[in-house]
Amino acid sequence: MNAVNRGSEWNKWDLHYHVFGTHLNNQFGDDENGYLAEIENSDILAFGITDYWTASKQLETIKKFKDKYPTSNKNFFVNVEFRLNQNVSSIPTGHVNVHLIFDNKLKPETIISFIDSLELTSTHSNGTKTRISELENQSEYECASISLDEIMRNLKKHFGTDKPYLLGFAAGGLGGIRPLYQRK
Numbered sequence: 001m002n003a004v005n006r007g008s009e010w011n012k013w014d015l016h017y018h019v020f021g022t023h024l025n026n027q028f029g030d031d032e033n034g035y036l037a038e039i040e041n042s043d044i045l046a047f048g049i050t051d052y053w054t055a056s057k058q059l060e061t062i063k064k065f066k067d068k069y070p071t072s073n074k075n076f077f078v079n080v081e082f083r084l085n086q087n088v089s090s091i092p093t094g095h096v097n098v099h100l101i102f103d104n105k106l107k108p109e110t111i112i113s114f115i116d117s118l119e120l121t122s123t124h125s126n127g128t129k130t131r132i133s134e135l136e137n138q139s140e141y142e143c144a145s146i147s148l149d150e151i152m153r154n155l156k157k158h159f160g161t162d163k164p165y166l167l168g169f170a171a172g173g174l175g176g177i178r179p180l181y182q183r184k
Helices: 032-041 058-069 109-114 136-142 146-161
Strands: 013-017 044-052 075-087 094-104 118-122 129-131 165-173
Touching: 013 075, 032 058, 044 058, 044 094, 058 075, 058 109, 075 109, 075 146, 094 146, 109 146, 129 136
Parallel strands: 013 044, 044 075
Antiparallel strands: 075 094, 094 165, 118 129
């Protein structure tokens, strides 16, 4: 973004824009070039490229975009979406989604290292916790959950008092990733 010498300037940001080929919410079919062109042709200036549980696809997409459009003025942030193990209502879709949006100046390996350090609430038969990197298929991604304490503990461990991230919370409901729930 360029410095403005005439006062405030408002730009559009979309910090929840799912990555092409996302694990659980792929709305873009098979046309990756069309996905990248949609970003470039948009009037949105900054994107939080989002996927569930991981950062690798976001980092790959950002690199592909910059390679394809090297003079673009678009800005990108990696947004990792987690599902907490706490619910905010009695309905099955009452879970809470946490969005962790990283500073776009962080090195990719720093983000990956943080994600790899997280343990999910599920355990293996021997009692050890499941790591995000062990998720293998859509069903496992859909069922995964994490505690807020685990996220916060590892943010402090990795970043100390620095906070190169933004945390956002949203009730799952119909905007969540679980199947639609209808009251009877």
